[in-house]
Amino acid sequence: MNELSGLSWSAAWRVALGLPEAAPQWLIATIGLICIYGLVILPSGWMVAYLDRKLSADFQARVGPNRAGPAGFFQPLADLLKLLQKETVQEWSWREGFWLGVHTMALYSTVAVLPLGSLALLVDTDMSAFLPFWATLVLALGTMLMGFSQGSAPGWFGGVRVAAQALAGAFPALVALLSAGLQAGGFRWSAFAAIQGGSPLHWTAFANPFQFLAMVVFIISGLVLLGIPPLDAGLSIPDLHGGVASSLYGRRLSLFQLGRFYGFFLWSVITVVLFLGGWILPAGLSVSLQEGGDWKWLQLLELVWLLAKTYSLMVILVWVARVNPRSRVDQITDFAWKVLSPFSLFALIGAALCAGWNVWRAGV
């Protein structure tokens, strides 16, 4: 098919980075992770943080950041620099060290499986779609420990809330993931790409109403699982003084916020890949570029297209979050168990029937 598809992921990266043949695998993996982190995730954090602040300012009839750079574009960078130079006063506790370990593990393990284009698939196995899912659970566990490590009432209550939300959101998210896998016939990233097309009509979300329902359930249960606004009861300011993040500041706060953004970004990317056409370019551009052998252009355009869809999804979620009040934690868990779970099962049954119908029709 193409000159790169037969090679292992490390070979594809080695060719892309222009490293010599003898380069060890760990070096390629490290450079790949740093590339993805520095070139995709951090700029995405910047972009979405900026859009979030500007949009929420608009919704509240405010001006928003406008001092750092043109229209305040460098505000996230300014915030980061300010947080980084803050002096640390508290000692590190072993729980916090554990949190840092879990956090780093979750972040790096999932960067490796992040689907960012047909050539940037570092790990493309039968379990690929599940790995980020478990990583979000690990992130939630780490956030809970983070809260417990502070030894304060907001930290304890925030940690318990984070754990309750993660447990409540995991089940519907998993069932919705199964629905998408049912349509694709597997959980490889490439399998999800293979059944979808560039036009929205060929996206899994619009294959049948059940898949659309599964997508909605998947997105909302991701918000519940990761505690993303407006479902962030574990970080509630009015009743918990910020919950698990109540006594975080400086470098720790920037690390924590980066982890939270990463969870949000990860979930949006997965939603786009599972339900919204992934990285497949519209108007058959993917096929023509593949046939032409323009690998660099192919990968670049795929990445841009995927990120454009991801940002759009994130902006929509920010929009919903900024105009709706934060939900109470018992209402969130109630909602996840009593509404999201039945609906996800309903979507799964419907999607299974649709898939069966398609198979039967193909047989006839």
Place this chain on the structure above:
Amino acid sequence: MISVFSTIARYLLDVYYGARSVWSSCITAIPYLFSAGDFRKEVTEQYPDPISSRTADDLPPRTRGLLYNHIDRCTGCKECEKTCPTQCISIKADQGAEDAKLWVSKFDIDFSRCIFCGLCAEVCQPQSLVHTKQYEGAVYELTDLVASFGRGSVTNEQREKWASLRRAVESDEVFL
């Protein structure tokens, strides 16, 4: 007894109401994106600096900025010192060369204590103590926040010298 079907219908209706509530609040927010309508315009008063392309002159006429005392108009009556709720003004007025007017040797305003209430400027009879439109008073040392408007201390010799000069002027011995 409530039937199963009415329970399910009630449940679905509740889900629908919830979704409608979220959706309608999202729709309500859209005009705010384009600053449409009087209630949706930004009302934020921006900090006057080159970025907002506003200057100190754009501030409202009765802005209570940093205080300034026109010391040649000041009578040294200490009304401002008495009325100041935070005791940030300290005045020392001595008998000057002219008998009718006090020599305000010390007129210090400690801006680290000033609350910019404007009471001092209000009671000032000769209207020498006024609020300017200056608003940037940040300094590195706390003591730098004390503004001194006094004429400085006067020795008895100086006082004598000016008194004799005044007498000379009044008796036309010196032409000005």
